[in-house]
Amino acid sequence: MTDLNPDRMAELAIEALERTAFVLAEPAESEDEFKPAYFARVGFTGAAEGHVVLAADGGFVSELASSMLGVEPEEVAPDTEGQQALNELANIVGGSVIIDLGGEKADYKYGLPEQIGPTDAGATNAGSVSGLVASEEGHLRVTWIPATARAAA
Amino acid sequence: MKCNVLIVDDSPILRACIKKVVKLAGIPSDHIFEASNGQEALQVLETVWTDLVLLDLNMPVMNGEEFVEAVRSREDLKDVAIVIVSTEANEGRLSRLKKLGVVESLHKPFEPEDLCALISKTLGVKL
Numbered sequence: 001m002t003d004l005n006p007d008r009m010a011e012l013a014i015e016a017l018e019r020t021a022f023v024l025a026e027p028a029e030s031e032d033e034f035k036p037a038y039f040a041r042v043g044f045t046g047a048a049e050g051h052v053v054l055a056a057d058g059g060f061v062s063e064l065a066s067s068m069l070g071v072e073p074e075e076v077a078p079d080t081e082g083q084q085a086l087n088e089l090a091n092i093v094g095g096s097v098i099i100d101l102g103g104e105k106a107d108y109k110y111g112l113p114e115q116i117g118p119t120d121a122g123a124t125n126a127g128s129v130s131g132l133v134a135s136e137e138g139h140l141r142v143t144w145i146p147a148t149a150r151a152a153a
Numbered sequence: 154m155k156c157n158v159l160i161v162d163d164s165p166i167l168r169a170c171i172k173k174v175v176k177l178a179g180i181p182s183d184h185i186f187e188a189s190n191g192q193e194a195l196q197v198l199e200t201v202w203t204d205l206v207l208l209d210l211n212m213p214v215m216n217g218e219e220f221v222e223a224v225r226s227r228e229d230l231k232d233v234a235i236v237i238v239s240t241e242a243n244e245g246r247l248s249r250l251k252k253l254g255v256v257e258s259l260h261k262p263f264e265p266e267d268l269c270a271l272i273s274k275t276l277g278v279k280l
């Protein structure tokens with residue numbers, strides 16, 4: 001089991017991007033230029049409880065979806081295919097976060113990934129951990145929000 | 154190669170991704186079928202002879218585990234090869250599925266070449 005920190009969150013996102021979509025990314029240093037417009041969330045109960053929330057800008061979701069589909073970014077509709085790609089990435093990164101938190105022997109139940117709005121995506125607090133990554137076309141933030149911290153918010 | 158492959162995943166974009174890999178493994182497009190949940194997948198199995206099911210676990214309507222139980226309870230479907238492709242990593246759950254006859258499991262995120270090799274191995278064909 002691993003203690004989550006911003007670097008580890010970024011690492012998990014980078015690995016998921018490379019293996020799932022051949023999207024190369026690296027840890028981003030600054031959120032100054034990050035204006036997320038797409039959000040996805042997946043929830044977990046059991047050994048570890050909480051949500052993994054993804055926030056991304058339009059450039060990132062288009063790059064992600066185009067790479068997964070094997071088409072040019074201009075051929076992707078960000079609001080549908082881009083959002084679907086982000087939902088699936090939330091599913092995959094969420095699975096990796098859960099393993100980090102509880103180990104492969106831990107018993108947990110996955111929720112279904114879902115699109116959410118910026119308000120729900122921003123409901124973080126002291127227990128949350130976020131990592132930010134930059135790809136060629138945009139940025140992605142991955143956040144773990146533990147249930148107890150959410151309940152206290 | 155005349156094998157039929159069924160991809161079962163509630164994510165349309167991941168189905169498209171997996172379909173690319175299945176085609177790379179040598180399966181023609183008209184031999185690749187899709188379903189967005191276990192119930193749809195059962196309907197496909199009832200109309201199309203299927204050699205291999207690539208199955209997500211976490212889906213609405215009928216999840217992957219329920220689908221495996223349904224398939225294994227039917228005499229006409231019990232020998233269909235099923236490979237899990239999922240974020241699921243819990244050893245207990247995967248062990249339970251293997252006892253139900255699941256052939257293999259591949260954890261997301263997966264390397265496309267690993268899925269390709271698994272398809273070829275399961276179908277007993279060369280890439």
